Amino acid sequence: MTTHLSDYAGVKKPVTSRTFIGTVPFSVLLAAIVTLFFIVAAIAPAWLATYDPFSTDLTRALQPPSLTNWLGTDDIGRDLYSRIIWGTRLSMLIGLGAMAIAMSGAIVLGFSAALGPRWLAEPVNRLLEILLAFPTLLLALLFVALLGPSASSLLISVGIGTAPGYARLVRAQALQVRQSGYVEAARALGHPWHHLFLNHIAPNVFRPLFSLVALGIGQSVVWASGLSFLGLGAVPPSPEWGALLEAGKINVTVAWWLEVLPGIAIVLVALSFTQIGRFIQQRTEGETR
Amino acid sequence: MSDNNVFEVHDLQVWTASDNAPARHIVKDVSFNLQRGQCLALVGESGSGKSVTARALVGVAGDKLRVEAGTLKLQQEDLRGRSDRWWRKIRGKKVGFILQDALVSLDPLRPVGKEIGEALALHGWGTAASRQEKVYALLEEVGVPEAAYRAGQRPDELSGGLRQRALIASAIALHPDVLIADEPTTALDVTVQAQVLDVLRQMLDRGTSIILISHDLAVVAKIADQILVMQGGSIVEAGIAQEVLERPRHAYTRGLIDAIPSEHTKGQRLSHAPAVRITEPLRVSVPDDEVLLEASHIIKRFRGRTALADISFTLRRGETLGIVGESGSGKTTLSRIALALESADSGEVRFRGQPWSQASAAKQREIRRQIAVVYQDPLSSFDPRWRVEDILLDAIALDRQPLNQTPRERAISLLESVGLGAEHLHQWPARMSGGQRQRVAIARAIAAHPQIIVLDEAVSALDVTIQAQILDLLTELQTQLGVSYLFISHDLGVIHHMSDRVLVMQNGLAVEQGSADAIFNHPQHPYTRKLLASLPRLGVAEPACKG
Numbered sequence: 001m002t003t004h005l006s007d008y009a010g011v012k013k014p015v016t017s018r019t020f021i022g023t024v025p026f027s028v029l030l031a032a033i034v035t036l037f038f039i040v041a042a043i044a045p046a047w048l049a050t051y052d053p054f055s056t057d058l059t060r061a062l063q064p065p066s067l068t069n070w071l072g073t074d075d076i077g078r079d080l081y082s083r084i085i086w087g088t089r090l091s092m093l094i095g096l097g098a099m100a101i102a103m104s105g106a107i108v109l110g111f112s113a114a115l116g117p118r119w120l121a122e123p124v125n126r127l128l129e130i131l132l133a134f135p136t137l138l139l140a141l142l143f144v145a146l147l148g149p150s151a152s153s154l155l156i157s158v159g160i161g162t163a164p165g166y167a168r169l170v171r172a173q174a175l176q177v178r179q180s181g182y183v184e185a186a187r188a189l190g191h192p193w194h195h196l197f198l199n200h201i202a203p204n205v206f207r208p209l210f211s212l213v214a215l216g217i218g219q220s221v222v223w224a225s226g227l228s229f230l231g232l233g234a235v236p237p238s239p240e241w242g243a244l245l246e247a248g249k250i251n252v253t254v255a256w257w258l259e260v261l262p263g264i265a266i267v268l269v270a271l272s273f274t275q276i277g278r279f280i281q282q283r284t285e286g287e288t289r
Numbered sequence: 290m291s292d293n294n295v296f297e298v299h300d301l302q303v304w305t306a307s308d309n310a311p312a313r314h315i316v317k318d319v320s321f322n323l324q325r326g327q328c329l330a331l332v333g334e335s336g337s338g339k340s341v342t343a344r345a346l347v348g349v350a351g352d353k354l355r356v357e358a359g360t361l362k363l364q365q366e367d368l369r370g371r372s373d374r375w376w377r378k379i380r381g382k383k384v385g386f387i388l389q390d391a392l393v394s395l396d397p398l399r400p401v402g403k404e405i406g407e408a409l410a411l412h413g414w415g416t417a418a419s420r421q422e423k424v425y426a427l428l429e430e431v432g433v434p435e436a437a438y439r440a441g442q443r444p445d446e447l448s449g450g451l452r453q454r455a456l457i458a459s460a461i462a463l464h465p466d467v468l469i470a471d472e473p474t475t476a477l478d479v480t481v482q483a484q485v486l487d488v489l490r491q492m493l494d495r496g497t498s499i500i501l502i503s504h505d506l507a508v509v510a511k512i513a514d515q516i517l518v519m520q521g522g523s524i525v526e527a528g529i530a531q532e533v534l535e536r537p538r539h540a541y542t543r544g545l546i547d548a549i550p551s552e553h554t555k556g557q558r559l560s561h562a563p564a565v566r567i568t569e570p571l572r573v574s575v576p577d578d579e580v581l582l583e584a585s586h587i588i589k590r591f592r593g594r595t596a597l598a599d600i601s602f603t604l605r606r607g608e609t610l611g612i613v614g615e616s617g618s619g620k621t622t623l624s625r626i627a628l629a630l631e632s633a634d635s636g637e638v639r640f641r642g643q644p645w646s647q648a649s650a651a652k653q654r655e656i657r658r659q660i661a662v663v664y665q666d667p668l669s670s671f672d673p674r675w676r677v678e679d680i681l682l683d684a685i686a687l688d689r690q691p692l693n694q695t696p697r698e699r700a701i702s703l704l705e706s707v708g709l710g711a712e713h714l715h716q717w718p719a720r721m722s723g724g725q726r727q728r729v730a731i732a733r734a735i736a737a738h739p740q741i742i743v744l745d746e747a748v749s750a751l752d753v754t755i756q757a758q759i760l761d762l763l764t765e766l767q768t769q770l771g772v773s774y775l776f777i778s779h780d781l782g783v784i785h786h787m788s789d790r791v792l793v794m795q796n797g798l799a800v801e802q803g804s805a806d807a808i809f810n811h812p813q814h815p816y817t818r819k820l821l822a823s824l825p826r827l828g829v830a831e832p833a834c835k836g
Contacts, residue, residue, distance in 0.1 A: 181669035188628055189737070190657030190687055199683075200672050207674070 031275035034268050041088040051079035053086040053239050062255045072257040074248065080257060084265050087239030094155045095221035099213060101159025102166055110170025115178060131164035140223065144232045151240065154233035158223045173205045211281035218273030225266050241266050295466055295498045296323035300359035303345050307353060316342050317523045328499040330509040333519035334752040339502045343469050347384050348376045364466065382412050385460030387470040394456055395444040401455040402440025408462040427458040431488045450481030457488060468492060471502045478615035478779060483823035486511050504752055506545055507825040510534055518542045534827055548757035549827060550786030552809055559757030564765060565708040579606045581740055581773055582627060587636035589622055596622045598797045604741065609774040611788030611805065613781060619797040620777050624745045627775060628662055629653050658687055661734035665746035667726040671718045677729055678714040684736035703732040707762060724755035735766065743775045748783060760787060781824050785809050793817050
């Protein structure tokens, strides 16, 4: 620091840095542990599962949770814990894939609505307004009906169903960034349009969206499970979580665990992603002035 | 004499009281006596503790601050350790408070008349009907024309000056004995500022005492009887206003006074800081009088409203053209058109005789390197993801001149030219002070060797001493680089200090144009005369004290 300047300039005190762990709330730590567990389950289910998820044993049908079958068994004696673990991959893949489809659609639609020439922006804006008028579930159901029930059509449907909401966010963010002082300053320096877009507009539009992606994955898992439960997604004997719920519903009066425990798995994943998403959101918003 | 004392303050101390940080002593040993009908001014830069002092006086310092005082008396009544309930009865009735920004101090959804009536009702004054009458009378008292009509308007429907006057009306509704005004004219245009100062002076004549908080010594000079100069929480100088202003004893006060740009400071350095070592190569510029920028008959309308009506100007090599006008006069629109960031409805801007405002986008990009810009708020002109180094390297990449340095070396030399150094390369602009940010913005502007720099209110947001340093820097850069400035400001003093020629704007019209000395010494247009008459100056103080 040059002395003569800091005398006058009143240099701001640097923000006191604390340890990273110390500033992370307990709920977020818990959410991170849960997320980590399910990520391991998705990548290497064999490490965590105690049984083959498809091996049947009619002698041990509809067993309540015990030390041998941690979360009980279903009507043909399959271990529920192992099925939930093996189902994680599909459920998470549907969540991630749906989010990826939603974001790519949102980025294309949102940017063209915000930055495109009038002949493009206007129709896209109207299209978004029409799509937003439909409830997400209705939109997703429409595409499942068109594509037929399967895990992949579930992923596409949930992705398309949630895309318009995100597109609106991208559009609003892009409009704001486009009018910011730093984009104008870069333009005044003589940078061409593609430079402005790649160096300033796109990164600053995406920054606040990172947290939304985490929030959205959790929500997509819930949407997908809901559709599977209605028999519109993954089909038995798949251990996808929504399918587990659907398969268990006929025995719900004698075997509560078949409904409650996969439900808890869905809630845990959704909550954990939401917690982490909100945490990122608070952090990044605190950062930007 | 002592029963004439309205406010008695002895040894006022304020500390920060935070759990996880060591307490800082932010106001030290402040003492003063304020008498009936007198105006005491607290003067200092941002962070000097003047606003905190004012808040501590009326018990609104907040939970995060610890206030102590040897004596703190308002009309013989001890103010120390009073409850919030007690304070609520005092505030408004005995002490009025005017904040800097009327727009945030007034409820945006309520007519101002209601707001003022509220202050009366809160203290049980009169009946609904008599309050209404009183509100109109108050608005007229502070110089609001058509009071009954204005009382029904919301703050956003009023101009800045009317809003500030409505706020004063609500502060004086119950005829408090003391009025505390925190930067009451800072956001206002000079003519409006002059009106608000007149209102405050009338209050003094009626026997109200005023504590005026301001960074602007020229404003203070107009109405203050006593001045306290604060620096870093301490009073460095205190005394009779005229004496402090004419014969300042403390170096800091002298620095503040010398930093004020005016007609007397032309060609002189304003700041006491040493000159920077400009490492930019000397531009061998022949004073050839070449016209760099020529705007002819610019007309611009926004939704039927004329923003610019037939404006023409020329900017020659190495000179500074000052564009001065009040808010809404169209000077920023003009600067955006001069930068070809906005297109004119009719008329044309040419750069060195070539088409510029009407050239193709590719051609414009070519010319943009020659015309740089520095904004009022540098922080918003920096990408929030970028450090100083990124900002400068980005601008350096556009430079077409052959470099005999690496881009990084060039960035360091640019920083040195604006009085910063290599240690600032990795800083976040958001963590720098206002003056440092503006230096970074200037470094970016000169990176591509421009011929013209447009300075759009570039020093308006800075404290007077920082402003002085930046103005000195700009002058040094101009001498060294031979660059031309299009200098836009609402501040007549700054314009006079910097400009060779001046263009005066009012409501989108160029009312007067000519050499700076001609405009300031022999103004022809009535509007220019009015502006100059409104300008508060040091040395022409009309003390309000009546002994």
